Amino acid sequence: MNIPKSALIVDDEAHIRLFIKMILTEMGVQHIREAKNGMEAFELYKAERAGVVFMDVNMPVLSGLEALEKIMDHD
Numbered sequence: 001m002n003i004p005k006s007a008l009i010v011d012d013e014a015h016i017r018l019f020i021k022m023i024l025t026e027m028g029v030q031h032i033r034e035a036k037n038g039m040e041a042f043e044l045y046k047a048e049r050a051g052v053v054f055m056d057v058n059m060p061v062l063s064g065l066e067a068l069e070k071i072m073d074h075d
Contacts, residue, residue, distance in 0.1 A: 004051030006031040010041040010064065011056040020054055038062030042070045049075065 007029050009017045017034045024032055033050065035041040039062040041055060053071070057064040 003028050005029065006033070006048070006051045008033050008035065008041060008044055008050035008053045008055075010035045010038065010054065010059070010067065012036050012059045013056075016056070038064055038067030038070075041067045042074070045071050046074060 007024050009020045009024075009032065011017050011020075014036075017036075021032050021034065029051075033044050033048070035044050037059045038055075041053070042062065044050075045053070055064040055067060059067075062070075
């Protein structure tokens with residue numbers, strides 16, 4: 001299995017981000033960043049592209065689907 005070197009976890013609930021981060025760390029992902037809404041996710045992705053993105057759909061400021069659209073337009 002090919003494990004990505006970096007990941008971006010996007011969820012407005014801190015305990016969900018923590019749970020996913022624990023799993024990714026166990027899998028050997030080396031660089032994990034977190035965002036609590038779609039706008040933060042987009043800004044982090046622009047600054048440094050992630051190998052994989054885990055994103056909630058329903059979030060404040062910018063939904064996961066809106067953030068996905070912005071990320072896809074950017075990249």
